[in-house]
Amino acid sequence: MKDFLKFSDAKVLITGGLGFIGSSLARRLVQLNANVTLADSLIPLYGGNLFNVHDIKDQVAVNISDVRDPYAMAYLVQKQDYLFNLAGQTSHIDSMNDPQTDLNINASAQLSILEACRKNNPGIKIVFASTRQIYGKPEYLPVDEKHPIRPVDVNGINKLAGEWYHLLYNNVYKIRACALRLTNTYGPGMRVKDARQTFLGIWVKNLIEGKPIKVFGDGLQLRDFNYVSDVVDALLIAAINPKADGEVFNLGSTEYINLKNLAALLIEIFRNGIYEIVPFPSDLKAIDIGDYYSNYTKINQSLGWSPCVSLKDGLKQTIEYYIQNRTYYWE
Template sequence: MSYKKKSVLITGGLGFIGSNLARALVRLGADVTVVDSLVPQYGGNIFNIRDIAAQVVVNICDVRDPYAMPYLLKDKDYLFNLAGQTSHLDSMTDPRTDLEINVSAQLSILEACRKVNPGIKIVFASTRQLYGKPEYLPVDEKHPIRPVDVNGINKLAGEWYHLLYNNVYGIRACALRLTNTYGPGMRVKDARQTFLGIWVRQLIDGEAIKVYGDGAQLRDFNYVDDCVEALLLAGASEEANGRVYNLGGGEVVGLKELAEMMVALVPGGKYELIPFPPERKAIDIGDYYGNFDLIRSELGWEPKVGLHEGLKKTVQYYRQYRTHYW
C-alpha cells in the first residue's frame, strides 16, 4: 500500500474510525485532511487526534455544506467517506436528518467529485445493518437486503450512489459493510455509535453492564486497527472498484458471553440481563455474523486482533483517558 505523499481527505475524520485511519495514513507518509462537523450527538472528538494534530489539516465543516466540500475535494487522490449518522434509534425519531446526512450529503459529495475531481478514489463506510434480520449465517454479500430501520435504508442508498458513480461516471469507488467496530476513540457517552461504548463506560464507572434480553444474541466484532487495515487495502486496490465487501470478526460470541469477558477485565465488574426496551426490540436483528471470504480472497484482508486482546486495550485506553470521553 503506497500512500506516501498522496493527498487524502477523510470525512468524519475526528470520529472514531476516521481518527484511527488518519493516524495510520500519517504513518504511511500521506498528506491528510480531516473534515468533521463536531456536531455534539455524533462521534467527533478533537482529543482523538491529539498525537497527530500537528501532522494533519483539520477543517471543521459539515458534509452537507455544498460550497465547502467541492473546495476540499479538489486535487485529492483519495476520499475515505466515513461521515454519517450511525444511530439506529435516532434515525427512527428524526428520519429527515438521517436522510440529509446519509443520502443527500453523499449525493452532493459524489456530484462534487464528478465536477471537480473525477480521478479521485473513494472508499465508503457502509454497514451490515442494511441486511436486516439474517435468513442464514454467516451473512455474505449475496444475502437479501431488507433494512429494519431508516438508517439501514439511507446507508444503502448512500452505498448504491457510490457504486452508480463508479459504474456510470468512472469515479473509482467501493464500499465496506462494517460490522461492530470497537476500540480507542469510540463514542462512550451513549449507545449512538455502538452498544460496546456504553458498556465500557458502565464497566469503568462501576455500574452493571446492561444486556438486553437473554444475552444469547450472536455478534461478530472488529477491533478498529483491523477495520482501518481493510479501508487502506480497499483504497489501494483497483480490483476493489465497484465492489462491496463485508467485514467480519474471527470470533462469534453471544452478548452475555461478551459481557462476561468484559467484567473479567475490571475487578468488581458486573452485568445484568434486562428486558428489551420496546423501541429497540422493534429494530433488533437477532443473531448476526458476517462472511468475509470475498475481501479475504480479493484483497487479502482478515482480522488479526483477537476479541480478548482488543477489549483489554480498549478498557485500558478509557481508564486512562476517561475525562476526554465521558
C-alpha cells in the same frame, strides 16, 4: 504492507475525520507520510472528538465542515488522491426518531459529495463506510454479500442509498469507488458516553464507573466484532487495490459471541463488575435483528484482508485506553 507506500505524499481527505474510525485511519496515514485533511462537523450528537487526534494535530489539516454543505465538499475534494468517506449518522434509534436528518446525512449528502467529485476531481478514489445494518434480520449465518437486503430501520435504508450512489458513480461516471460493510467496530476513540455509535461504548463506560452492564433481551444474541486497527487495514487495502472498484465487501470475524458472554468477558478482563439481563426497550426491540455475524470470504479472497486482533486483546486495549483517558470521553 509494501503497497501502503502508495500513500506516501498522497493527498487524502477523510470525512468524519475527528471521529472514532476516521482518527485511527488518520494516525496510520500520518505514519505512512500522507498529506491528510480531516473534515468533521463536530456536532455533539455524533462521534467527532478533538482529543482523538491530539497526538497528530500538528501533522494533519482539520476543516470543521458538514458533509451536508455542498460548497465545502466541492472545495475539499479538489486535488485529493483518496477520499475515505466515513461521515455518517450511526444511531439506529436517532434514525427512527429523526428520519429526515438521517436521510440528509446518510443519503443526500453522499450524493452531493459524489457530484462534487464528478465535477471537481473525477480521478479520486473513494472508499465508503457502509454497514451490516442494511441486511436486516439474517435469513442465514454467516451473512455474505449475496444475502437479501431488508433494512429494519431508516438508518439501514439511507446507508444503502449512500452505498449504491457510490457504486452507480463508479459504474456510470468511472469515479473509482467501493464500499465496506462494517460490523461492530470497537476500540480506543469510540464514543462511550451513550450507545449512539455502538452499545459496547456504554458498556465499557459503565464497567469503569462500577455500574452494571445492561444486556437487553435474553443475552443470547450473537455478534461479531472488529478492532479498529483491522478496519483501518481494510480501508487502506480497498483504497489501493483496483479489484475493489465497484464492489461491496463485508468485514467480519471468525470470532462471534453472545452478548451475555461478551459482558462476562469484559468483567473478566477488568477483574470487576456485574451485568444484568434486562428487557428490551420497546423502541429497540422493534428494530433488533437477532443473531448476526458476517462472512468476509470475499474481501479475504479478493483483497487479502483478514482480521488480526483477537476479541480479548482488543477489549483489553480498549478498556486500558478509557481508564487512562476517560475525562476526554465522558460527558
